[in-house]
Amino acid sequence: xxxxxxxxxxxxxxxxxxxxxxxxxxxxxxxxxxxxxxxxxxxxxxxxxxxxxxxxxxxxxxxxxxxxxxxxxxxxxxxxxxxxxxxxxxxxxxxxxxxxxxxxxxxxxxxxxxxxxxxxxxxxxxxxxxxxxxx
Amino acid sequence: xxxxxxxxxxxxxxxxxxxxxxxxxxxxxxxxxxxxxxxxxxxxxxxxxxxxxxxxxxxxxxxxxxxxxxxxxxxxxxxxxxxxxxxxxxxxxxxxxxxxxxxxxxxxxxxxxxxxxxxxxxxxxxxxxxxxxxx
Amino acid sequence: xxxxxxxxxxxxxxxxxxxxxxxxxxxxxxxxxxxxxxxxxxxxxxxxxxxxxxxxxxxxxxxxxxxxxxxxxxxxxxxxxxxxxxxxxxxxxxxxxxxxxxxxxxxxxxxxxxxxxxxxxxxxxxxxxxxxxxx
Amino acid sequence: xxxxxxxxxxxxxxxxxxxxxxxxxxxxxxxxxxxxxxxxxxxxxxxxxxxxxxxxxxxxxxxxxxxxxxxxxxxxxxxxxxxxxxxxxxxxxxxxxxxxxxxxxxxxxxxxxxxxxxxxxxxxxxxxxxxxxxx
DNA sequence: GTGGTCTAGACCACG
DNA sequence: GTGGTCTAGACCACA
Numbered sequence: 001x002x003x004x005x006x007x008x009x010x011x012x013x014x015x016x017x018x019x020x021x022x023x024x025x026x027x028x029x030x031x032x033x034x035x036x037x038x039x040x041x042x043x044x045x046x047x048x049x050x051x052x053x054x055x056x057x058x059x060x061x062x063x064x065x066x067x068x069x070x071x072x073x074x075x076x077x078x079x080x081x082x083x084x085x086x087x088x089x090x091x092x093x094x095x096x097x098x099x100x101x102x103x104x105x106x107x108x109x110x111x112x113x114x115x116x117x118x119x120x121x122x123x124x125x126x127x128x129x130x131x132x133x134x135x
Numbered sequence: 136x137x138x139x140x141x142x143x144x145x146x147x148x149x150x151x152x153x154x155x156x157x158x159x160x161x162x163x164x165x166x167x168x169x170x171x172x173x174x175x176x177x178x179x180x181x182x183x184x185x186x187x188x189x190x191x192x193x194x195x196x197x198x199x200x201x202x203x204x205x206x207x208x209x210x211x212x213x214x215x216x217x218x219x220x221x222x223x224x225x226x227x228x229x230x231x232x233x234x235x236x237x238x239x240x241x242x243x244x245x246x247x248x249x250x251x252x253x254x255x256x257x258x259x260x261x262x263x264x265x266x267x268x269x270x
Numbered sequence: 271x272x273x274x275x276x277x278x279x280x281x282x283x284x285x286x287x288x289x290x291x292x293x294x295x296x297x298x299x300x301x302x303x304x305x306x307x308x309x310x311x312x313x314x315x316x317x318x319x320x321x322x323x324x325x326x327x328x329x330x331x332x333x334x335x336x337x338x339x340x341x342x343x344x345x346x347x348x349x350x351x352x353x354x355x356x357x358x359x360x361x362x363x364x365x366x367x368x369x370x371x372x373x374x375x376x377x378x379x380x381x382x383x384x385x386x387x388x389x390x391x392x393x394x395x396x397x398x399x400x401x402x403x404x405x
Numbered sequence: 406x407x408x409x410x411x412x413x414x415x416x417x418x419x420x421x422x423x424x425x426x427x428x429x430x431x432x433x434x435x436x437x438x439x440x441x442x443x444x445x446x447x448x449x450x451x452x453x454x455x456x457x458x459x460x461x462x463x464x465x466x467x468x469x470x471x472x473x474x475x476x477x478x479x480x481x482x483x484x485x486x487x488x489x490x491x492x493x494x495x496x497x498x499x500x501x502x503x504x505x506x507x508x509x510x511x512x513x514x515x516x517x518x519x520x521x522x523x524x525x526x527x528x529x530x531x532x533x534x535x536x537x538x539x540x
Numbered sequence: 541g542t543g544g545t546c547t548a549g550a551c552c553a554c555g
Numbered sequence: 556g557t558g559g560t561c562t563a564g565a566c567c568a569c570a
Contacts, residue, residue, distance in 0.1 A: 076554035104239035346569035
């Protein structure tokens with residue numbers, strides 16, 4: 001039962017800094033095609049209210065994304081996805097998730113879990129549907 | 136190519152706190168059977184020198200493990216694995232790595248990666264051998 | 271009468287953001303050789319007290335410098351100049367000051383100032399001694 | 406190569422506020438004699454369309470210039486250069502560009518650039534012709 | 541002691 | 556309304 005009205009969410013208990021989670025979330029949205037070049041991102045204030053975070057935290061994420069070349073910000077106008085964003089994000093994100101997957105499998109092996117068990121968990125997760133990125 | 140001279144290693148650049156990495160490392164060693172009940176752990180000083188970390192960091196990890204009931208420390212004697220350590224760690228670690236694996240697969244799906252691609256990476260990693268836990 | 275005990279200073283009235291001024295100041299110190307590879311920078315707290323600024327402002331500057339590869343920060347240890355800092359800064363700063371000089375001369379020309387007058391001001395400033403960078 | 410079709414231009418990426426850039430641009434035009442007493446300035450709407458800026462930005466610049474006594478606005482008539490504009494601007498702008506020039510030279514000295522190198526850049530720029538003010 | 545993150549809230553530049 | 560900067564002050568991870 002996939003939830004279609006896709007919503008961004010951060011995990012405050014994660015050891016990963018919230019602003020980094022937001023950067024990743026947005027990059028996932030871009031890679032998955034939900035944000036396209038020239039699309040506007042939610043304003044800092046809107047995003048901060050949606051996520052229940054301080055505007056400064058959003059600002060920090062947006063600023064990093066700007067340095068990466070993923071978004072472009074203009075005072076009084078807003079923040080929008082750059083033309084090269086997809087290219088930039090695709091490489092970064094693909095490499096990141098592949099590394100995470102390899103690490104996760106290695107962890108499982110390190111506990112003595114069998115290859116068959118690992119494959120079963122993987123298949124179950126794949127079949128349980130397209131889960132949104134949850135940091 | 137079996138895992139000879141298995142060594143603990145922490146990743147200072149990881150967003151995961153070093154003391155958490157150490158706690159996990161030791162639990163992995165227990166789950167995988169390299170540390171057994173009543174085994175002594177390296178002293179705080181030895182561990183800190185081996186890993187190049189501040190003794191306080193090791194102390195904090197050992198204290199947390201003691202609270203979890205995984206190790207017991209006795210002044211003048213040292214730190215040793217408790218009898219119930221395996222039982223405690225097995226559940227925790229198994230749950231952790233399973234969760235990590237599901238998250239990693241979900242991340243891959245979120246980028247639009249196909250199930251076949253994911254399974255291929257998983258199989259490759261499984262076949263590349265038993266990699267040590269690397270946080 | 272040059273002032274030898276060289277001190278960093280920022281201009282709060284400048285249209286240039288304070289944290290950018292700090293980034294420039296430190297890069298000047300590196301280019302001019304007053305900071306060398308592996309030198310420690312003043313701690314965030316110390317710098318903030320010296321300059322009368324909020325620690326967050328210093329943190330922002332240090333973070334940008336880290337992204338640029340000019341400094342390296344380690345928790346609990348401090349911030350130090352990287353080995354490649356001089357190379358990185360030299361290009362950036364040299365280009366920046368040259369551009370500023372050209373712009374300043376162009377401005378003078380645009381007001382109708384004569385080449386001779388411009389050269390006189392330049393010579394006077396050169397001869398008035400090595401002034402510290404004042405943003 | 407005389408400066409034909411001289412055009413005002415602002416730099417949106419400059420740390421200098423756009424309305425300040427416009428104020429300076431107009432004062433440069435006055436000092437250089439391209440705008441004389443009683444000349445009309447472009448209307449707010451025309452200026453905003455020419456420069457692709459929000460009319461509010463132009464309005465703010467014109468208002469500041471009026472406060473300085475450089476222009477006078479009359480409802481239904483427009484904005485025109487005052488009789489004392491040249492006198493007012495000349496001092497302000499001359500002081501500003503001189504200060505910029507001194508600062509730029511100081512910056513160069515601070516990087517360790519030699520007086521000869523500085524003089525060479527200055528001469529090159531002077532000889533490359535009368536560049537328009539570019540903020 | 542060090543740096544890192546986050547919040548709350550202010551003021552500014554711009555549309 | 557938009558984003559940008561800065562302050563004040565809190566808590567955490569680490570040495």
